[in-house]
Amino acid sequence: MPGEGHGVTRHILDNGLTILLKEVHTAPVISWWVLYRVGSRNEPTGHTGISHWVEHMMFKGTPKYPAGVLDKAVDREGGIWNAQTSYDYTAYFETMPASRIALALEAEADRMQNAAFDPDEVESERTVIISERQGSENSPGFWLSEAVRATAFRVHPYHHQIIGDMADLHTMTRDDLYTHYRTFYAPNNAIAVAVGDFDSAEMLAQIKALYGSIPVGAAPPLFNRPEPPQQGERSVRVEREGSAATIFTAYRAPAATDPDWFKLALVDSILAGASAPGGDGIGNKTSRLYRALVETELAASVGGGLYPSIDPYLFSVILTVRDGRQIEEVQAALDAEIDRLVAGDLTQAELDRAKKQAKALFAYGTEGVTGQAFWLAFSENFSGYEWYLHYLDHLDAVTLDDVQDASRRYFRRSQRTVGWFIPTNSGQEG
Structure with a gap:
């Protein structure tokens, strides 16, 4: 049975996908988010920064939507799209005119299963992410934040920056990234949210049609090491x-x-x-x-x-x-x-x-x-x-x-x- 509160309805598909719907009819716009329950909190030493790197790779295309196609399509339809990696999650979103939201629903369903991880694109993005970290290193605040977190957390993975350690950015492989993707990008490890100008029954039907047949993934092994008590300043x-x-x-x-x-x-x-x-x-x-x-x-x-x-x-x-x-x-x-x-x-x-x-x-x-x-x-x-x-x-x-x-x-x-x-x-x- 769906849950409901403050205009929000909650549904869980047979494959484990959690869906939250909220109708807001003030403007003909819909925002569609797909959040995966994995972030830098779940990264062991050797794979720090892998969640953020996989986020980058999700924009490098699928067989259905080769690299660059969705950028142009979302822009042409008057929408915006982006993504973010944090400590506890990785999330993707599109905010579109309500009449064009089908593109967003289809794009995220496709990316959940069919991201390409082309080896050449992986190497190209390695250069981009290393440059991104080097750019951050120009800021004293970055170095100080990294040092404080590494000192405050000696065991828990909150100790490393979301972008990862430079050593890992140099050594992670295409297979490492693809295994992370295949392990965590599954409907039973995802939360999908739509807010905007739609009819909930119709929206739920669209989501079920696109996402309901995506296979359940194995229960993801969310790596986490509890931090022991601190014993002094x-x-x-x-x-x-x-x-x-x-x-x-x-x-x-x-x-x-x-x-x-x-x-x-x-x-x-x-x-x-x-x-x-x-x-x-x-x-x-x-x-x-x-x-x-x-x-x-x-x-x-x-x-x-x-x-x-x-x-x-x-x-x-x-x-x-x-x-x-x-x-x-x-x-x-x-x-x-x-x-x-x-x-x-x-x-x-x-x-x-x-x-x-x-x-x-x-x-x-x-x-x-x-x-x-x-x-x-x-x-x-x-x-x-x-x-x-x-x-x-x-x-x-x-x-x-x-x-x-x-x-x-x-x-x-x-x-x-x-x-x-x-x-x-x-x-x-x-």
Whole structure:
């Protein structure tokens, strides 16, 4: 029987494909997503970056749609398409005029089974992805993020970047990629979502016709190694050429399904301004860290983040040190603000403002059909689509005592990793 809530219906085909449908008739547009339950979280050493590389290969054609054909067809029909690889998933989407959505449905059904993985294309894409990583390496922030994650996670695969380690990008083979594809790209490991201007019964019939006969895959062996408890504060320094010193402080945070996650989401809004996956946040000039560090000219910028993840991940605060300031004094000022929150220095008015900002960011990211379809697929992957539907309710339910309790329990120095980027050409090394 299909499940239903807030206009969303949930169906599971005989081959295991999970389908979520939501009718939105405000404009003649439909967004179609297919999300596979595999990401960098599931990659062992030797195969880091394989999910992202397979995502690239999915755009290199099938016998039915050779490379470049779908790019032109989607553009000709007035649509957009793209993909993304993250820690916990790999996803593909098309947002099309409603009358042209058949192309998207057919394309993803075809790619689920018939991606070519031409050896020459694999080698060509190896060069592209290595160049992509080299481009990221031009940013000190990339090196610092990689070092902090590798220090915070010594066992769990969250320790490596989504793009993968350079050594693996040089050595993975076409057979490695194709085996990954054949193992994880199966209907029983996928979530398909349609949001937009359609009739649900007709849409479900179209999906069944295209996807219902795709064979069930073997239960995928989702590689994962639990991280053992952290036994004290960790620190790491990256010393390279760069223009500004940077601080990356990361505290251990719970999985998205933990009730504490929403408490820390509001702490994120209080400290550095609300953030959300798929978005860059909103203005944070009213946040505590902006006022305490940027307005006082200790830091040039401040940001933070809390990601909804399957396994426990990180609550991050990132500061760019203002020229002329010492990294030690900026770290001390940051720690003082964290300590103030832990001590219970928080008012109801401040929490109310944080809730308002977090709600505004969430509403902005979900006002269109593409954003809504993403969040339905994203939350179904780690919890259930209801997590997204009740997001605002969960924020509303958080009390002042909740925030203070979560701050005391999670912002312990024994449970954090502190990363410093020291520009070797600035005189700050030592």
